[in-house]
Every structure is written in C-alpha cells, then in structure tokens.
Amino acid sequence: MNADSLDGRLLFAIPKKGRLYEKCLSILAGADIQFRRHARLDVCLVLNHPIALVFLPASDIPSFVGKGNVDLGITGHDVIVESQMHEHVTEELRLGFGKCALQVQVPEAGSITTVEDLAGKRVVTSFEVLSGDYFGKLDDQLQLSGDKRTKIEYVGGSVEAACALGLADGIVDLVESGDTMRAAGLHAIATVLETEAVLIKSRVPKHEAHSNLITLITNRIKGVVAASKYAICQYNIARDRLPSAIAITPGRRAPTISPLETDNWVAVSSMVEKKRLAQIMDDLVTTGAEDILIFNLDNCRV
Ligand SMILES: Nc1ncnc2c1ncn2[C@@H]1O[C@H](COP(=O)(O)OP(=O)(O)OP(=O)(O)O)[C@@H](O)[C@H]1O
Ligand SMILES: O=P(O)(O)OC[C@H]1O[C@H](OP(=O)(O)OP(=O)(O)O)[C@H](O)[C@@H]1O
Structure with a gap:
C-alpha cells in the first residue's frame, strides 16, 4: 500500500491490541465495515467504504485524532484526558465497554488509609497527568509546599508491583474487577476518574x-451499541391489566400492543434494558403477564 491509496479516505483509528481490541472488531463488524488486515500491517483499506483503518496503541489515538492526522477513533476516555486532548476531540458516543475506574491504591496491611495520609509521599502511575492534577489539588488544600509535596513517578506498566518493590507508598491505576489490585495486596482509597471506551472525532x-x-458511521455504531444494551420483551396479558404492565415496560417511545384472538387479551412488545431484565420479568409475572419471551437484538436504529 502506498500513501496515494489513502487519498480521500476517512482515517479511523482502532486500538491495535489490549483490552479494547476485540470489542472494537465486533463494533466494526456490526457496522458492516469490511476489511482484511494483513499480518504486521497497521493500516488497511475498508472494502465497502472510502475508509482506511489505522491500528494504533490506545494511548496514542487521542493525539492522532486531536492533531487532525486521523478523523475518527475509538479509545478510552481516560487516555483522552491523560493526553490532554479532551479539548481537541469531540466525544461522539460512549460505547458501553472498557468500563473501569482510575483509582488511588495503597497496601491493605499498611498504615495509610486516606488520600490525605498519602499526600506528600511517593505515588507511582502510568497516568502522571491525571495523578499530578489530583495530588496537586490535594497538596494545595493541605498547604504542602516544596519537597513536602506528593512525588509522582511514571512507570509504563506493572504499576501494581510498585509498593511491594519499595518504589511507592501508593499507586494510581485502572481497576475493573479488582483482581489485579487484590492479588497485589492493595485496596482502593479514592477514585480519580471513571472511564469507558468512546468514539471520538477530530x-x-x-x-x-x-x-x-x-x-453514517456514528449512527451505525450507535445502533450496534444500543442493540447490545436492549432486548425485546414480548408477553400476553389481559386487557384490564394492561396499564400496570405498560408501567413496567413503557418502551423507548411506547410499547406495541396487538389484539389476540382470545377475548380481552393483548400481546405487548417493548424494548427493555438488558440489565433490568430479570426484575422486569418478575414484575410482569406479578402483574398477570403470561408467555413472556425475550429476544436479543442483532442490530437496531433508535
Ligand atoms: N481492566 C480493564 N477493564 C476495562 N477497560 C480497561 C481495563 N484496562 C484498561 N482498560 C481500557 O483500555 C485502555 C487500554 O488499556 P490496555 O491495558 O489494553 O492498554 P494497551 O494498549 O494494551 O497498553 P499496555 O498493554 O501497554 O498497557 C485503557 O486506557 C482503558 O480505557
Ligand atoms: O481490576 P482488573 O479487572 O484486574 O483490571 C485492572 C488491570 O487491567 C489493566 O491491565 P491489563 O490487564 O490490561 O494489562 P496491562 O497491565 O499490560 O495494561 C490495568 O492496568 C490493571 O492492571
């Protein structure tokens, strides 16, 4: 491939590996963005749109998009703020995956239990800008100056090992399940930032x-994300119970109600949030609904 073949194409940056990679591939498939990625090549042409995909480290994507080298990208909200690019990109869409929190962590067995205890000591992190801001404000509040201020040190990975190795009194790192943190004998004492994957535009x-x-691409991805969040709930109910059933499944705009051949019974079909499914089904049963069916959505436009 030469540079000419990119001419006129929209450049779309995708994390080349790591936590966001697989989910990005399923988003591209759901949006019918077709490509064949050749081994070792980080740029590839989309077959059915004037788009080229650029596979980059997640943490580099904000500056490529922010500086205008690339038009669109998927990456974490955390690395956008860390690279100080949040004013140079528009976060078009939250994608509902890559959810975790940047947290201050200290040894479970130690004497430090609050961020005020940790202020003025040594903190190791891969997020030196966000950590610097956080502890900078705390140091100001506590009126720490000069060498009494918190020392932030950057490491590129394995941050959780820093306390055990004697490099740090606390760390700032991402936490999802908490497994990494607990395995390292640490616990969280504060949250610096909540994050998830986002679609960004230059x-x-x-x-x-x-x-x-x-x-077009944003709307397609919006459909894929909505399809992963919602399901269709369909059930039968006696007409006189309908108002209480509709209160349980109001739908996005309104539920679809169709008459049944049986007297005074109707079928109801409504979009429901997947995370509330079990409770919704319990409530429908209590209100007299029967034959409750749940259908997953492959894709949708809402
Ligand atoms: N445990 C996690 N759960 C959910 N999302 C995460 C998790 N860890 C990281 N992320 C998200 O994925 C982004 C990329 O993190 P990841 O650790 O995959 O980086 P990477 O590109 O593999 O780099 P490296 O392996 O060099 O750290 C993070 O900025 C964050 O938004
Ligand atoms: O709370 P948990 O579910 O354990 O997830 C948190 C871990 O996930 C990320 O690292 P990852 O495993 O992606 O590897 P990395 O350290 O190479 O980035 C992050 O840096 C934490 O170490």
Whole structure:
C-alpha cells in the first residue's frame, strides 16, 4: 500500500491490541465495515467504504485524532484526558465497554488509609497527568509546599508491583474487577476518574469534508451499541391489566400492543434494558403477564 491509496479516505483509528481490541472488531463488524488486515500491517483499506483503518496503541489515538492526522477513533476516555486532548476531540458516543475506574491504591496491611495520609509521599502511575492534577489539588488544600509535596513517578506498566518493590507508598491505576489490585495486596482509597471506551472525532476543520461519512458511521455504531444494551420483551396479558404492565415496560417511545384472538387479551412488545431484565420479568409475572419471551437484538436504529 502506498500513501496515494489513502487519498480521500476517512482515517479511523482502532486500538491495535489490549483490552479494547476485540470489542472494537465486533463494533466494526456490526457496522458492516469490511476489511482484511494483513499480518504486521497497521493500516488497511475498508472494502465497502472510502475508509482506511489505522491500528494504533490506545494511548496514542487521542493525539492522532486531536492533531487532525486521523478523523475518527475509538479509545478510552481516560487516555483522552491523560493526553490532554479532551479539548481537541469531540466525544461522539460512549460505547458501553472498557468500563473501569482510575483509582488511588495503597497496601491493605499498611498504615495509610486516606488520600490525605498519602499526600506528600511517593505515588507511582502510568497516568502522571491525571495523578499530578489530583495530588496537586490535594497538596494545595493541605498547604504542602516544596519537597513536602506528593512525588509522582511514571512507570509504563506493572504499576501494581510498585509498593511491594519499595518504589511507592501508593499507586494510581485502572481497576475493573479488582483482581489485579487484590492479588497485589492493595485496596482502593479514592477514585480519580471513571472511564469507558468512546468514539471520538477530530475538531480540526479539514475533517468536515468527511462529515456525511462520519455521521453514517456514528449512527451505525450507535445502533450496534444500543442493540447490545436492549432486548425485546414480548408477553400476553389481559386487557384490564394492561396499564400496570405498560408501567413496567413503557418502551423507548411506547410499547406495541396487538389484539389476540382470545377475548380481552393483548400481546405487548417493548424494548427493555438488558440489565433490568430479570426484575422486569418478575414484575410482569406479578402483574398477570403470561408467555413472556425475550429476544436479543442483532442490530437496531433508535
Ligand atoms: N481492566 C480493564 N477493564 C476495562 N477497560 C480497561 C481495563 N484496562 C484498561 N482498560 C481500557 O483500555 C485502555 C487500554 O488499556 P490496555 O491495558 O489494553 O492498554 P494497551 O494498549 O494494551 O497498553 P499496555 O498493554 O501497554 O498497557 C485503557 O486506557 C482503558 O480505557
Ligand atoms: O481490576 P482488573 O479487572 O484486574 O483490571 C485492572 C488491570 O487491567 C489493566 O491491565 P491489563 O490487564 O490490561 O494489562 P496491562 O497491565 O499490560 O495494561 C490495568 O492496568 C490493571 O492492571
């Protein structure tokens, strides 16, 4: 591939590995963005749209998009703020995966139990900007100055080992399940930032040439994300119980209600949030609904 083959194409950055990679591939498939990635090549042409995918480290994507080298990207909200690119990109869409929290952690067995105890000591992290801001404000509040202020040190990985190795009194790192933190004998004492994967767009004006394609891709991805969050709930209920059933499954706009051949019974079909499914089914049974069926969505536009 030469540079000419990218001419006129929208450039879309995708994390090349790590926690976000697999989910990004299923989003691309759901949005019918077809490509064949050749081994070792980090740029590939999309077969059915004037788009080229650029596979980059998640933490580099905010600056590529923010500086305008790339039009669109998927990455974590955390690395956008850390790379100080949040004013140079637009977060178009939250994607509902890559959810975790950047937390201050200290040894479970130690004497430090609050961030005020940790202030002025040594903190190791891969997020030196966010940690620097957080502890900078805390140091100001506690009126720590000069060498009494918190010392933030950057490491590129294995942050959780820093306390055991004697490099740090506390760390700032991402926590999802908490397994890594607990395995290292640490516990969280504060949250610096909540994060999830987001679709970002460049604010550099030259990208307006691609605005129709960006809208199309954004809407398709929005459909894929909504399909993963919602299911269709269908059930039968006696007409006189309908008001209480509708209160349980109001739908996004309104439920679809169809008459049944049986007197005074109706079938109801409604979009419901997957995370509330079990409770919704319990409540429907209590209110007299029968034949409750749940259907997953492959894709949708809402
Ligand atoms: N445990 C996790 N659960 C959910 N999302 C995570 C988790 N860890 C990281 N992320 C998200 O994925 C992004 C990329 O993190 P990941 O650890 O996969 O980086 P990476 O590109 O593999 O880099 P490296 O392996 O060099 O740390 C993070 O910025 C964050 O938004
Ligand atoms: O709370 P948990 O579910 O254990 O997840 C947290 C861990 O996940 C991330 O690292 P990852 O495993 O992606 O590897 P990395 O350290 O190489 O980035 C993060 O840096 C934590 O170490």
